[in-house]
Amino acid sequence: MDLVLGSRNENGWAVLEVQGEVDLYTSSQLRDAILRLTEEAENRIVVDLNNVSFMDSSGLGVLVAGLKRARERGGELALVFGEGSVQKVIGITGLDKIFPTHRSVGEATGGA
Amino acid sequence: MAQGATDRNDAAGSTVSLAIPADPASVGTVRYFAATIARHAGLPEELINDLRLAVSEACAEAIDTGVTGSIRVALSLEPEGIDVEVTSGGSIRQEGWEGLVPINRLQLIRALFPDAETHQGRGMRVVRFTVPFASSSKT
Numbered sequence: 227m228d229l230v231l232g233s234r235n236e237n238g239w240a241v242l243e244v245q246g247e248v249d250l251y252t253s254s255q256l257r258d259a260i261l262r263l264t265e266e267a268e269n270r271i272v273v274d275l276n277n278v279s280f281m282d283s284s285g286l287g288v289l290v291a292g293l294k295r296a297r298e299r300g301g302e303l304a305l306v307f308g309e310g311s312v313q314k315v316i317g318i319t320g321l322d323k324i325f326p327t328h329r330s331v332g333e334a335t336g337g338a
Numbered sequence: 339m340a341q342g343a344t345d346r347n348d349a350a351g352s353t354v355s356l357a358i359p360a361d362p363a364s365v366g367t368v369r370y371f372a373a374t375i376a377r378h379a380g381l382p383e384e385l386i387n388d389l390r391l392a393v394s395e396a397c398a399e400a401i402d403t404g405v406t407g408s409i410r411v412a413l414s415l416e417p418e419g420i421d422v423e424v425t426s427g428g429s430i431r432q433e434g435w436e437g438l439v440p441i442n443r444l445q446l447i448r449a450l451f452p453d454a455e456t457h458q459g460r461g462m463r464v465v466r467f468t469v470p471f472a473s474s475s476k477t
Binding site for chain 1: 362363365366369387388390391394395397398401402441443446449450
């Protein structure tokens with residue numbers, strides 16, 4: 227039940243695509259991927275959650291830590307997701323007021 | 339992986355339970371188990387997603403606290419909804435799982451199911467909540 231993670235650059239942003247279920251077991255993989263990007267001085271990060279079918283507060287904790295780390299370095303961490311369970315857990319915890327959120331990667335990177 | 343599943347029928351309704359080791363790798367099995375039971379009971383998909391999240395948080399919370407015994411998840415089909423009980427116990431590890439989570443897992447469960455409650459005693463911790471058959475749309 228691993229996550230599938232991939233990254234690319236788009237309009238000056240590092241886009242991290244996430245696919246699968248983010249929970250207590252898999253959230254460390256997401257954390258490592260975000261850490262790797264920030265260590266590579268990629269501090270403008272878009273995390274694409276459109277293909278995440280489940281996320282619990284373990285995943286949210288990793289995203290919050292990533293946001294803090296990016297902002298400490300003068301960057302930003304934005305989230306992309308559509309309607310569904312990810313949107314609900316982000317909304318119910320109020321994190322939609324903390325993260326920049328977008329419906330598409332193009333919208334997040336200013337390319338659309 | 340799951341240690342076992344049992345079915346029980348009594349006058350109050352049907353209860354199905356699953357016991358898993360207190361291992362992060364097993365939490366996904368609980369979500370699948372709960373969703374399967376809920377779907378079979380005719381729960382709307384939105385509530386199934388809420389149930390998956392709540393049982394996942396309850397199991398993760400038990401693992402976060404360092405429980406080393408098994409975690410038992412029981413779903414009882416009642417006329418108004420599904421009663422869920424997540425029971426954990428056993429000794430506490432010296433080192434717990436790292437506290438990455440700034441969000442209180444139990445508060446999140448209560449946000450989904452306001453009747454959620456926890457009980458602790460005699461080395462056991464229980465999280466209980468009810469998933470109503472009708473969605474009250476809390477978003």
